[in-house]
Amino acid sequence: MAEVEETLKRIQGQNGVQGIIIVNSEGIPVKTTLDNPSTVQYAGLIHQLVMKARSTIRDIDPQNDLTFLRIRSKKNEIMIAPDKDYFLIVIQNPSD
């Protein structure tokens, strides 16, 4: 628990961070700093995207694996760090 809190605090400390979500492998959010509807929406959509991205990478080269996914949009940037069981989603507003 403490580890998780510490991680969240560190990430939150960066400038421009709008929200953090930790999602398990099924796409169910485990820990979040946003409100529930947004969390659920982000989790569901991004989970699908991560699965797709990961399968793409592995189809091309089975030895390869997805390590980081970054989606930059007009208004903000979504960063996803997948892992074995969970993945971490951070939404940031770029400073410039």
Next chain:
Amino acid sequence: MPRKKPKSAKSSAGSKQKVKGHPDDIVPMVLTSATQELFGCRADEDVTGESPYKLLKKDDIIQDFKTRAKASDFRPVKQIVLDYPEDELLLVFDRDLIYGQSFYLVLTPEAKKRILNVVQSPEPETSEVIKTPEPKPEPNSSLGSEQEIDEESVKETREKLCFKFRLRRKSGTLVCFSDSVTQVTGIPSDPDRRLGITLLQRDCGTQAVSRLQSSTTQTQWTLPKNMSTQYTPRELSSEEQDNILQSDSMKDFCKSVTPRMLYALQQEGIMDVFFDDWKALGTAAKDVDWSGKDFKGLKLYKAFSDQDYTKDKDISSVNWHPTLYGVIAVALTAKRQEQESTTFGAQDSLILFYSFSDPSNAQLLLECPDDIYAFEFCPSDPNIIVGGCKNGKVVLWDISAHVAHLQGTQPVKKVSVNTDTYDLYPKKENKTPAVPYCAVSAIESSHKAPITDVHWLPPTFEVTKTGLPVENKYNISAQVVTCSPDCALMFWDVRVPHRKQNVEQRTLDGVPDTFKHLDHTWKPLFRVSLPKIDTSGVYAPLKFSLANTARTTEAADDGSSKVVPDFRQLRVPSAKTLTALEDVNTKLFIGTESGEMIYTDWKLVKDDAGRLHSAKPLHCFSIHHWLVNTVQLSPFFKDIVLTTGFWNFAIWKEGVTDGPIIKSPRFEKWCTAGCWSLSRPAIFFIGKEDGSIEVWNLLENTNEPAQVHTLVTNAEITCIKPWTASPKQHFLAVTDALGMLHVLEIPKALCVPSWNESLRVKKVFESAEERLKDLVRCMELLKNEQKEAEEPKKKAEADELFKPLTSEEEHNNHLKLEESILRGLGLWPSTANTQDA
């Protein structure tokens, strides 16, 4: 012929036997025709050359003897006949009279036979059938039939066997013989192979059956499909969440993921990875041509001249058509030297229209009553053109009838009907259509000197008879300002006058009646005279420019309505109905004959007597020492004016009353025309008398031109007008004193404004203004110093003469004197500072 043989044999013998010419056993005879008939041996009938033989019966002959005893022909041979052994005698018809007579009788049977045989033997060749040889019995040749006979025949192969049986029985009893019944098994016949027929081919019928056959049925079963789904996301309960969060895998996850995430976040914070600085830098310079192939100078695009009309003519004014692409109008005037020598009305004065599509033929001619020195297209309706004549009259044209013809020369427009008809009648093509002028001003109210400048008032306002600016209800330009060296500016209105006289004007054929109401009766609205500031007299204006009259209200933009005004219908509105406008800038910049620049207000003011007259000009500067060629307001800045005189040019700013903010150095060659560039605020063009064009760039240098293009034309340049045909094509129309019009293409470098150009030019002007102010201040101070230096000196002298002074007073006076002297000499320490400034 068998007879011949004997004959030949006999002929040799016959010669010997002359007495008898015949053999012994034949007797030639003569048979009478009766005898012939009797015996059926008529000559050539029954017996002929071919079948001369006739067998006569002896009995018949004997009969004949008896009947015709002495008359019978056979009498000589009677005895022979009677002795003849046989029955028949041969009578031969001797056709050829071989033996002397026509018949001869054969006496002996041997001879008969002999003759008959001899006669008959050659004959079987022709008449008789081939005799079959008598069948001789041949020995029987065996052909194998005996074998068959033997086989078929039944022969005893062996002797008959005889069996004797002895029966031990009682003798005498009956013996009966009977058959015994035995079982005879039939011996089946062996199927004879040789007799069997093998079946090699048998026809049998087939039917094609498709392998696949589709058939449909209809069932009651319906496909279950979700109409809508409603779902809620799965959520973990709080305990589960806590469990997970505390699990080790979560800890490991956090440990591994955090550095990555932090790195990305920090990177994001530092810089924007997706922004390409180099690219952003390059977009501004995209238009710059790095290859250097573009020509930096002015390129000659086309040169126009029409041999029929431009010979020995000078061009006084040039104008681009405001809407049509590539249509330029030039006003031709007779050359200045020839003015005295020309006969009356010898040459027509014309305005030619050229089009880009045909550089050597004018497309349209406008007839003028006299040489035109200035003309302009109406901003609201490009078909209306106003011009100022040499005799001081103002002329109006309406070319709406010929616009289609002009448009037919457009490069992209579709061919109008007019050009089709021109193709059918080629002779018409040679004649350029000429438009006569619609209206000319009344001679008593026109200028007394050539009109040198004409401008339309912008559609933002109009003026009344009293010189007040009022609002322009229809937002069309309907008023014209003209100026002339007869020291007056006149304001004219092209609409029907308010109180129109009902004088029927006779319209000539072919003249559009747009301005019928004005023809020969046109009077100006009012006159503005230019009294001199310092002295009495008036200025003689040559060129003028209206100060910027754009109004801040929105009506100014809406005013450019697309409705083309019909000047026949428009009337000058009554002055009472229109509201006066206060915010219109009614100032003018005027360049005069003697090189002065006047800044004046054209609004008429009331003097003490209540009469309206023109106010005195506000400012006047004598900069150009001779005729002023050009006065032009900058298209970018509302208060910057460019003026060119023969020796120099100057740039003025409205409001700066001390003089021009930029003044050029004196030129060696006269400067005959000038104009601002339409796209770049810092560029303007100056045309010189030797046919060269100078391009001046205010940002670079104000002392010398940025580019000089010599020999643009062969004579002095009379007029320059730029035009932006398209964002890519900028043209400069240059006319010269030989009647040629050159259209130059302005290179991109001179068209496209550089970065923040207007701001920078503004700064240049401001700095120039500052410099001017400083200069003026210095001049003033210098003047003041000189003045003051003189006064105290006078005062001190006066005091000395009249009053004996105490020593202290003397000392003070002395000091004062010292001070004043030193001031006058300029050695006083405090004045030295101001003088250096």
